[in-house]
Amino acid sequence: xxxxxxxxxxxxxxxxVIIFGAGKLPExxxxxxxxxxxxxxxxxxxxxxxxxxxxxxxGGSGSA
Numbered sequence: 343x344x345x346x347x348x349x350x351x352x353x354x355x356x357x358x359v360i361i362f363g364a365g366k367l368p369e370x371x372x373x374x375x376x377x378x379x380x381x382x383x384x385x386x387x388x389x390x391x392x393x394x395x396x397x398x399x400x401g402g403s404g405s406a
Contacts, residue, residue, distance in 0.1 A: 346354075362370060 358370075359367065
């Protein structure tokens with residue numbers, strides 16, 4: 343995972359706790375989780391829309 347080992351991840355976590363404080367970590371985690379969820383939903387919706395448009399082009403009148 344990007345060449346990061348356990349010691350590097352621990353140092354990053356400690357820096358985040360120092361900057362934001364332990365009380366803000368659940369809020370930050372929740373926000374990141376919702377952002378990822380929304381991103382996945384948007385990409386899935388875009389894929390579905392592309393498939394629908396592709397089917398509509400195939401089923402057209404045949405003149406291009």
